[in-house]
Amino acid sequence: MKTDRILLDHGSGGKISHSLTLDIMLPVFDNPMLSKLNDGAILNIGGKKFAFSTDTYVVDPIFFPGGNIGELAIYGTVNDIAMCGGTPLYLSAGLVIEEGFPISDLKKIIKSMGAAAAKAGVKVVTGDTKVVPKGAADKIFINTSGIGPIPDDIDVGCEKAVPGDIIILSGTIADHGITVLTQREGMTFTSSVKSDTAPLNHMVEKIFSSSKNIHVLRDPTRGGVGTSLNEIAEKSNCGIKIYENKIPVKNEVKGICELLGFDPLYIANEGKLLAFVSPEDAGKVLSAVRKDEFGNEACIIGEVVPGHPGKVFLETGIGGTRMVDMLTGEQLPRIC
Amino acid sequence: MTIKHADEYRDPEISRKIVEQINNLSKKKIRLMEVCGTHTMSIFRNGIRKLIPDTISLLSGPGCPVCVTAQNEIDAFIEISGKPDTIITTFGDLMRVPGTGSSLQKERAKGKDIRIIYSTFDAIEIARKNPDKRVIFLGVGFETTAPTVAASILSARDMKIDNYFVYSAHKTVPRALFALMKTEGIKIDGFILPGHVSVIIGTGAYLPFFNRFKMPCVVAGFEPSDILQAILMLAEQIENKSPELKNAYTRAVSFKGNEKAIRIMNDVFEQADVAWRGIGVIPGSGLKIRDEFSNFDAGKKFEIISKDSKEPKGCACGEILTGLKTPVECPLYKKICTPVEPVGPCMVSSEGTCAAYYKYHNGD
Numbered sequence: 001m002k003t004d005r006i007l008l009d010h011g012s013g014g015k016i017s018h019s020l021t022l023d024i025m026l027p028v029f030d031n032p033m034l035s036k037l038n039d040g041a042i043l044n045i046g047g048k049k050f051a052f053s054t055d056t057y058v059v060d061p062i063f064f065p066g067g068n069i070g071e072l073a074i075y076g077t078v079n080d081i082a083m084c085g086g087t088p089l090y091l092s093a094g095l096v097i098e099e100g101f102p103i104s105d106l107k108k109i110i111k112s113m114g115a116a117a118a119k120a121g122v123k124v125v126t127g128d129t130k131v132v133p134k135g136a137a138d139k140i141f142i143n144t145s146g147i148g149p150i151p152d153d154i155d156v157g158c159e160k161a162v163p164g165d166i167i168i169l170s171g172t173i174a175d176h177g178i179t180v181l182t183q184r185e186g187m188t189f190t191s192s193v194k195s196d197t198a199p200l201n202h203m204v205e206k207i208f209s210s211s212k213n214i215h216v217l218r219d220p221t222r223g224g225v226g227t228s229l230n231e232i233a234e235k236s237n238c239g240i241k242i243y244e245n246k247i248p249v250k251n252e253v254k255g256i257c258e259l260l261g262f263d264p265l266y267i268a269n270e271g272k273l274l275a276f277v278s279p280e281d282a283g284k285v286l287s288a289v290r291k292d293e294f295g296n297e298a299c300i301i302g303e304v305v306p307g308h309p310g311k312v313f314l315e316t317g318i319g320g321t322r323m324v325d326m327l328t329g330e331q332l333p334r335i336c
Numbered sequence: 337m338t339i340k341h342a343d344e345y346r347d348p349e350i351s352r353k354i355v356e357q358i359n360n361l362s363k364k365k366i367r368l369m370e371v372c373g374t375h376t377m378s379i380f381r382n383g384i385r386k387l388i389p390d391t392i393s394l395l396s397g398p399g400c401p402v403c404v405t406a407q408n409e410i411d412a413f414i415e416i417s418g419k420p421d422t423i424i425t426t427f428g429d430l431m432r433v434p435g436t437g438s439s440l441q442k443e444r445a446k447g448k449d450i451r452i453i454y455s456t457f458d459a460i461e462i463a464r465k466n467p468d469k470r471v472i473f474l475g476v477g478f479e480t481t482a483p484t485v486a487a488s489i490l491s492a493r494d495m496k497i498d499n500y501f502v503y504s505a506h507k508t509v510p511r512a513l514f515a516l517m518k519t520e521g522i523k524i525d526g527f528i529l530p531g532h533v534s535v536i537i538g539t540g541a542y543l544p545f546f547n548r549f550k551m552p553c554v555v556a557g558f559e560p561s562d563i564l565q566a567i568l569m570l571a572e573q574i575e576n577k578s579p580e581l582k583n584a585y586t587r588a589v590s591f592k593g594n595e596k597a598i599r600i601m602n603d604v605f606e607q608a609d610v611a612w613r614g615i616g617v618i619p620g621s622g623l624k625i626r627d628e629f630s631n632f633d634a635g636k637k638f639e640i641i642s643k644d645s646k647e648p649k650g651c652a653c654g655e656i657l658t659g660l661k662t663p664v665e666c667p668l669y670k671k672i673c674t675p676v677e678p679v680g681p682c683m684v685s686s687e688g689t690c691a692a693y694y695k696y697h698n699g700d
Contacts, residue, residue: 003442003445005442005445006445007441007442007445008441008444008445009432009441015675015676016676019676260454261686261687263381311698313698315383316381316382316383316560317346317348317382317560318346318348318351318382318387318561319348319351319383319387320382320383320384320385320386320560322381322383322696323695323696323697325694325696328675329432329675331686
């Protein structure tokens, strides 16, 4: 993109973010573990496989219905490790705090990080805190990194989808992104939507104990389900077909999206996963997901098809078809 | 916030029945123009082009407000953003539109205070909270948004807020229809008229146009069965050679429209001759702020120099907006013009024809 400065679009998780990674980061750090560009890296240490991942949390507002930045920082990294097939064990936490930030808010955030770590069954084993002058950061930013072993018989990755695979989605989409959006300054309507922030590692354990034929796991966070499916289609060189009628979206979330001209397929989730599984095991995996406390609305939303490699198609509610492209930049509210 | 009564208009069974009726009825090859950008998006999002018979072509018209905003207006927006002590407020669509040298998005990255808002009243609030700044709202849109902008000016006057200004680049739809019919080479057999705009202006506003050209015209809603119903009604009129001005969106649109909104709009704005991108000047198709509200008129309050506005070379936005070309016929489409690096506004706006093609169309 022809710009000499970073735009907010560069952080959207869509095509423009992707180009930043490919053009600036990858050529410098190039190595086979990074170049897979999965949610985390898969390391081989002493003959054992480990998943290693990092993420930085800058959500505004820091407290929102259904969660806060601290909880999000724990679950986000836990989920990234789980999506690599790893069992998350140890996390680091780095805090950047703006001068003047209320200590009571910090205590609240740290307390919920503790509760989240306990719920996910991980330990925060190292950390760092920096304070910057007022205005140099917005309230608080948190980075977490994490590591966890990958059992020998597990081998998942975005490049491993094959035609015939059934796509399972663990619940309603767009809850997190819409919640955060409606809490921002300037959004005056009230709603009861809540972020779906949740740990997915226990759900992943249930998935692996129900089937050995899991090919892809992915949590569709920034960029949403639409962007994640495009990444999987591209890396696996497979076609994906999904059905609009089968993708669960809460009525309220749907309403807000329509009002603002947003497509829920591109809105962030923080407690949902996509699992690609061989057709013979789809039923078993679906019931395993539904048994998890965060998966009871799970459903099958589509399949991997032999045609149109690298592209995602959607059958619309009224039976038409259309392409689902990757998100370009931030979705912006429309004029009319 | 649940949107009720939407599901029945998305019922696949109802849509299937309308498609069947269209299939049975449609014999002639016809070209229908959906004037409104929201219709274009809905047609693509629901895959309607693939459901209707080959005899019916759908063309996208000039009803995406960002897309028809003239280059010099975009440049003026960017220029104003550089004035001292200024906060620009805008709806989101405008952020990425490329001006001759920059865009609002790029100016924001350079440190200009440019804020996306959801309602003009957010802009008033920003003005109230920042009395030492000049808060400018970029008024782009059709009759759908113009009344709320007019209302914000009335409120600013009543609240004695003197640091709120509007740059009005508003446009009105019925006059554009006249201009379209006079475009050389135009081949349109019927119009799907906008839904949101018609909620405000009413079907009656199209009577002069209909009486002059006797073109089949149907006002449509935005759900799939609304659009299919309008296509069916137009196909019927064309097959029977009995053009009519009809309303297929009766749950929202009346003959007279929203009289209060029209009154507020007329209180604050008056008709003006304005340039539409790709079409040129259309007499009486713009809304400028009346003299009695000139204190709120950013166009008068701020000196705007930009003269060397240039529409990008090779960009076929103009022909696309008038249905003379489809995006795939533009030499820049998908080659150098993409949503990541848009050349023309039709690729930027979420309602733009090129963006819709890029996002949903797979080359067939």
